[in-house]
Structure formats: structure tokens, C-alpha cells
Amino acid sequence: MYRELLALSWPSWRAYRVWQRNLDSYRRYYWASLVGNLGEPFLYLLAMGYGLGSYIGEIEGMSYLQYLAPGLLVSSAMFAATFEGTYGTYLRMAHLKTYEAILATPLTLQDVVLGDLLWATTKGLISGLIMLLVLLPFGLLPSPWALLLPLVLIVVGLLFSALAMVVAALSPNWEFFNYYLTLFISPMFFFSGVFFPLTNFPSWVKGVSAFLPLTYAVALSRALTMGEVSVSLLAPLLWMLLPTLLFGCISLSLIRRRIIK
Amino acid sequence: MGKGIIQARDLVKRFGELTAVDGISFVVREGECLGFLGPNGAGKTTTIRMIYAISPLTAGELYVADYDIRHHPRKIKGMIGVVPQENNLDPDLTVLENLLVYARYFEIHKQEAVRRAFELLDFLELREKKDRLIEELSAGMKRRLIIARALIQRPRILILDEPTTGLDPQARHLIWQRLRSLKREGVTQILTTHYMEEATQLCDRVAIMDQGMILRLGSPQELVAAEVGEEVIELQVGEDEEARIKGFLEGSPFIWEQAGDTLYLYCSNGREVLASLARYPHLRLVHRPATLEDLFLKLTGRRLRE
Known part of the structure; x- marks a missing residue:
């Protein structure tokens, strides 16, 4: 594995052609996809923020709706990138043989994997941007620093796309994704500070939470939303970028092992 | 060994314990049609997959148009059109879009791609189907479309892995005619087939493979006369x-x-x-x-x- 990681050569700008192919195919069903992207986080916002929020006082000095919004924003990007990175990648790689078809052209596997990674990131970004548009009229983006939130969405998208593509590369069948979604993504959604701070939880929960990448995304998103910006935010940013690079390389290496025979 | 557009020397391909291609050497001459014949598992598909740089060599040397396959896979893939054994058309796209999206992988300009796509749709009698999705096509149409897709970049070399397996005689004869007309235009062709009639109809020379080795290589008539x-x-x-x-x-x-x-x-x-x-x-x-x-x-x- 170590040798394979070193042997990876750089992808080229041709990855853009793969991204374009995915966009062309997305055009055929984007309404259905958008409804899916938007539906769930929006429901959470409405049901928990307004419904539950009216029974809850302030959390960390803000309304519950305000507390919830930044976390749901990054979560929507996480879910969209995750689904595209798992199901979408697997569909093209194992089922439709799209990878095989593209590899017979001047593109290399690096280009194809990077193109798919950027596409899953784009899906995350689209989903997050729609969520931003929803939050705006509610007055839930009080600070001008919120203008930087799309960058956070891109980082979140890259990270969860890379993770998802590792899972897709390992997956023997569609059912395999349930493990990842149920055992990793769902718990993370609840224990990364989206819905409640972890201050009152036992220390081991906090310890686990410190390993969940969404925790850092939520912290970053909340800080920008509320305008509490400082140099210390570079730490969570780094904690997202490093694993992105690592898992990106691992996914490429695993997909190579699976595809190139 | 004579000089040709493809030169393979002592090609070996192993999958773990299995040796699929066991040290074969051959030359493909520019403009000829070379057929690989052999029973299932003989190593035909593995051999041609190495030629279009999708399957790395275990050992040996392979040059396509004087480019070393290990160092210039992009260049080589840029001059080869591939008709794979399994149809891998893009089911999310229409017939025309399949050609246009594929053209982009070769950096063909949109206008030029559209022009070539319609030319190829005419050539393979698919123009009426241009807005159909792939699932609506018959097996013969899919095969023709995949040949059109392989031709969109005007390849010097066309590689066909069992181009007509499973097709009815009408579809098969149409494809044969088109392949012969491409040969007249100077496109080098390499194909694998189980149909001896197909090899006789299309190939200038055939390589008969078994167990990863080439048993005989030559023109069908000469080989038959000499051996049978x-x-x-x-x-x-x-x-x-x-x-x-x-x-x-x-x-x-x-x-x-x-x-x-x-x-x-x-x-x-x-x-x-x-x-x-x-x-x-x-x-x-x-x-x-x-x-x-x-x-x-x-x-x-x-x-x-x-």
C-alpha cells in the first residue's frame, strides 16, 4: 500500500471532462435530486428549529434555530457528497462500466477518480448553497463572515467525497453502504454538535466526537455564521484538509486495485 | 522482426498464479487487419487490453507507433479506437450525447464533434435514433453505436473485441461491410473473434492463440493450405x-x-x-x-x- 501511494502520479486537468460527463447525466434528473438534497435538512430545520426550538431556551447564547442552522448547513453538504461518492461512484465504477469506457481514452484512472471526487464535491456544494438560500431570509446568517461559508462547503464536500469513495472502492455490493451510512454517517450527524453541545456528555463521548470530521465542519460553520473568527479556526480547517488528502489517495489506490487488472 | 505500427516482444501477463499471456511476440503492420483467434481463456482479450493500455504488462515490451506503452499510454490511447467486448455505452445519455461526450475525452472541439457524430451516425445507419436512450436500442444498434464511438477520434488503429458476437446475420454483415470500408481508408484493425467466417472475411492475417501463446500467425489461406x-x-x-x-x-x-x-x-x-x-x-x-x-x-x- 505504501509503495502504491508513492507511485501515484498526478491527475491532469482532463478530470474536468469526467466532471462534465457527470453534469450532463445529472441534467436528466436534477429536479428529483434537488428535492432530495433539500428535503431532509430543511425538515430538520423546520421541525427541530421551530418545533422543538420553541420549548428550548437559548443554547450558548443563541436561539435553538440559530444554533441548529450552521450544523444543518454542513450536514446537507455532507449527505449529498456522501451519497454521490458512494452510490454514484459505485454505479459508474462497478455497474455501468463508465470507468472502463473512459480509460480507453487519453484519460487515466487518476483523472477519472479526481473527476468523480470533484463531482461529488459539487453535489455537496449545490446542496449546501440551496440550504444557504433557505437560511438567508430567516435572518440566520447574521455575520458577513458567512460569505466564506461556500468555501467551508467545498472543504466538507471534498472530505466526505473522499471518504465515500474509499467505501465505494471497498464495496462488494449495494448493501455494503448501509454499514457506512448507519455505523458512521448517522452517528456522526448526531454527535458532532449539530443538535446539541457535547459539554454535558461523558468524556469518552467527547473523545469520540473529536475524531469525527463533521465536528470540525460544524465548529467552523458556526464560527463563520456568528462572526466569531480567529486564527484558532485554522485548526479545524487543517483537521479537515489533512484527512481529505489522505483518504483521497487511499481511494485512488483502492480503486486502482479494483479496476486495473 | 519487421517494423510495424505495433510491435510486441515477449509479452507476459499474469493474474496472481494464472498466466494469461505467456511470452508472445508479434508485429501488426500498418493498414492490415489482424485477427486473434482462440478458445475461451486463450489470452486474446488480455492481449488486446494490453495494447490499448488499460491492462499493464507483467513483462515484455510493447510499442505502438514507436511509443513505449509504459511511458506514453495517453498518446497511445489517443490514436486507438476501442470496441470492447462488453457494451459500456453511457445509459444516462442519448445516442448523440454518447458520441459528443466521448469526443470531449479526446479534446475534440464541439463543432467538429457534432459534424463527425452525424457523419458516423450516417455511416452506421443510426441517424434516426440519435435522440434515443441506450436502453431503447437493439443489440445490433448498440454494437454499431459503440463502433461509431470508437471512430469519433479518427483512430489510426481500431481494436475490436468480438465485434459481432450475439448479433443476427443482417447486423453482422452491415458491420463487416463498414469494417472493410474502414480498412480501405487505411485504418489498422485488430480484432478477436470466435467466428472463423468473420476472421476469413475480415483478416489479412490471423494469430491462433491457446493457453496464452500464439500457435500460428499468418494469412488464413496460407495457414490452412500449409497445415490442413x-x-x-x-x-x-x-x-x-x-x-x-x-x-x-x-x-x-x-x-x-x-x-x-x-x-x-x-x-x-x-x-x-x-x-x-x-x-x-x-x-x-x-x-x-x-x-x-x-x-x-x-x-x-x-x-x-x-
């Missing part, structure tokens, strides 16, 4: 007569072999043989010219594979 002879007499014999006939053949100068209830006599003087067989009036026999299929079965044996 000019004529074949098939004798279907009943059990009661079998011993007597075989006894007669043992004592004769004829080359023959048995497969099931049929004896095959290979010869260049069929009339004389027939005359000497006249003493067995109840024989059911067929006298016909020797074909590539005789050669193929002679070299690779008649037992089933897989």
Missing part, C-alpha cells in the same frame, strides 16, 4: 463400420482424425480419396474445401473449453 491441406472429407460412420474404415485408413497415406462419430480426412487430392472409398457405399460423406475452422480445431483440439 486443400480439401476435407468428413465421414460419418456407424459403430458397426467404424473399425473397418479405421483399419482401412490406418493402412492408407491419408491424414485423418476422429471427433465423436465423425472422421476428418485432410487431403489435396479429394477425388482419388473418394475413389478409394467407393468400396464402402453406405458412408455418409461430405467433401468440401478446407477452412480456417479445420485449422483452428486441429491446432486447439476439439474438446470443450470451460
Whole structure:
């Protein structure tokens, strides 16, 4: 594995052609996809923020709706990138043989994997941007620093796309994704500070939470939303970028092992 | 070894314990059609997958248009059109979009791509279907579209892995005509096939493979004449007569072999043989010219594979 990681050569700008192919195919069903992207986080916002929020006082000095919004924003990007990175990648790689078809052209596997990674990131970004548009009229983006939130969405998208593509590369069948979604993504959604701070939880929960990448995304998103910006935010940013690079390389290496025979 | 557009020297491909291609060497001449024939598992597909740089070599050397496959896979893939064994058209896209999206992988300008796409849709008689989705096409149409897709970049070399397997005779003959017309335009073609008739129709030379090795390489006519002879007499014999006939053949100068209830006599003087067989009036026999299929079965044996 170590040798394979070193042997990876750089992808080229041709990855853009793969991204374009995915966009062309997305055009055929984007309404259905958008409804899916938007539906769930929006429901959470409405049901928990307004419904539950009216029974809850302030959390960390803000309304519950305000507390919830930044976390749901990054979560929507996480879910969209995750689904595209798992199901979408697997569909093209194992089922439709799209990878095989593209590899017979001047593109290399690096280009194809990077193109798919950027596409899953784009899906995350689209989903997050729609969520931003929803939050705006509610007055839930009080600070001008919120203008930087799309960058956070891109980082979140890259990270969860890379993770998802590792899972897709390992997956023997569609059912395999349930493990990842149920055992990793769902718990993370609840224990990364989206819905409640972890201050009152036992220390081991906090310890686990410190390993969940969404925790850092939520912290970053909340800080920008509320305008509490400082140099210390570079730490969570780094904690997202490093694993992105690592898992990106691992996914490429695993997909190579699976595809190139 | 003569110089050609493709030169392969001692190519080896192993998958773990299995040696799929076992040290083969060959040259493909510019403008010719070379066919790889062989039973399932002979290593044909593995060989051509190495040529279009999708499957790395385990050992050996492979040059395409003087480019080393290990160092210039992008360049090489840019001049090869590939018709894979399995259809891998893009089901999310229409017929026309399949061609246009594929053209982008070769950095063909949109306008030029559209022009070529319509030209190819006409060439392969698919223009009416241009806005259909892939799932709406018949097997023959899919195959034609995949050939069109391979041609969108105007390849110097066209690689076809079983181009007509599973198609009806009409679809097969249309594809053969198109491939011959491409050959007249100078496109080098490499194909694998199970159909000896296809190889005879299309190929200037054939490489007969078995167990990862090339057993014979040459023009079909020359190989057949050298290995089988000019004529074949098939004798279907009943059990009661079998011993007597075989006894007669043992004592004769004829080359023959048995497969099931049929004896095959290979010869260049069929009339004389027939005359000497006249003493067995109840024989059911067929006298016909020797074909590539005789050669193929002679070299690779008649037992089933897989």
C-alpha cells in the first residue's frame, strides 16, 4: 500500500471532462435530486428549529434555530457528497462500466477518480448553497463572515467525497453502504454538535466526537455564521484538509486495485 | 522482426498464479487487419487490453507507433479506437450525447464533434435514433453505436473485441461491410473473434492463440493450405463400420482424425480419396474445401473449453 501511494502520479486537468460527463447525466434528473438534497435538512430545520426550538431556551447564547442552522448547513453538504461518492461512484465504477469506457481514452484512472471526487464535491456544494438560500431570509446568517461559508462547503464536500469513495472502492455490493451510512454517517450527524453541545456528555463521548470530521465542519460553520473568527479556526480547517488528502489517495489506490487488472 | 505500427516482444501477463499471456511476440503492420483467434481463456482479450493500455504488462515490451506503452499510454490511447467486448455505452445519455461526450475525452472541439457524430451516425445507419436512450436500442444498434464511438477520434488503429458476437446475420454483415470500408481508408484493425467466417472475411492475417501463446500467425489461406491441406472429407460412420474404415485408413497415406462419430480426412487430392472409398457405399460423406475452422480445431483440439 505504501509503495502504491508513492507511485501515484498526478491527475491532469482532463478530470474536468469526467466532471462534465457527470453534469450532463445529472441534467436528466436534477429536479428529483434537488428535492432530495433539500428535503431532509430543511425538515430538520423546520421541525427541530421551530418545533422543538420553541420549548428550548437559548443554547450558548443563541436561539435553538440559530444554533441548529450552521450544523444543518454542513450536514446537507455532507449527505449529498456522501451519497454521490458512494452510490454514484459505485454505479459508474462497478455497474455501468463508465470507468472502463473512459480509460480507453487519453484519460487515466487518476483523472477519472479526481473527476468523480470533484463531482461529488459539487453535489455537496449545490446542496449546501440551496440550504444557504433557505437560511438567508430567516435572518440566520447574521455575520458577513458567512460569505466564506461556500468555501467551508467545498472543504466538507471534498472530505466526505473522499471518504465515500474509499467505501465505494471497498464495496462488494449495494448493501455494503448501509454499514457506512448507519455505523458512521448517522452517528456522526448526531454527535458532532449539530443538535446539541457535547459539554454535558461523558468524556469518552467527547473523545469520540473529536475524531469525527463533521465536528470540525460544524465548529467552523458556526464560527463563520456568528462572526466569531480567529486564527484558532485554522485548526479545524487543517483537521479537515489533512484527512481529505489522505483518504483521497487511499481511494485512488483502492480503486486502482479494483479496476486495473 | 519487421517494423510495424505495433510491435510486441515477449509479452507476459499474469493474474496472481494464472498466466494469461505467456511470452508472445508479434508485429501488426500498418493498414492490415489482424485477427486473434482462440478458445475461451486463450489470452486474446488480455492481449488486446494490453495494447490499448488499460491492462499493464507483467513483462515484455510493447510499442505502438514507436511509443513505449509504459511511458506514453495517453498518446497511445489517443490514436486507438476501442470496441470492447462488453457494451459500456453511457445509459444516462442519448445516442448523440454518447458520441459528443466521448469526443470531449479526446479534446475534440464541439463543432467538429457534432459534424463527425452525424457523419458516423450516417455511416452506421443510426441517424434516426440519435435522440434515443441506450436502453431503447437493439443489440445490433448498440454494437454499431459503440463502433461509431470508437471512430469519433479518427483512430489510426481500431481494436475490436468480438465485434459481432450475439448479433443476427443482417447486423453482422452491415458491420463487416463498414469494417472493410474502414480498412480501405487505411485504418489498422485488430480484432478477436470466435467466428472463423468473420476472421476469413475480415483478416489479412490471423494469430491462433491457446493457453496464452500464439500457435500460428499468418494469412488464413496460407495457414490452412500449409497445415490442413486443400480439401476435407468428413465421414460419418456407424459403430458397426467404424473399425473397418479405421483399419482401412490406418493402412492408407491419408491424414485423418476422429471427433465423436465423425472422421476428418485432410487431403489435396479429394477425388482419388473418394475413389478409394467407393468400396464402402453406405458412408455418409461430405467433401468440401478446407477452412480456417479445420485449422483452428486441429491446432486447439476439439474438446470443450470451460
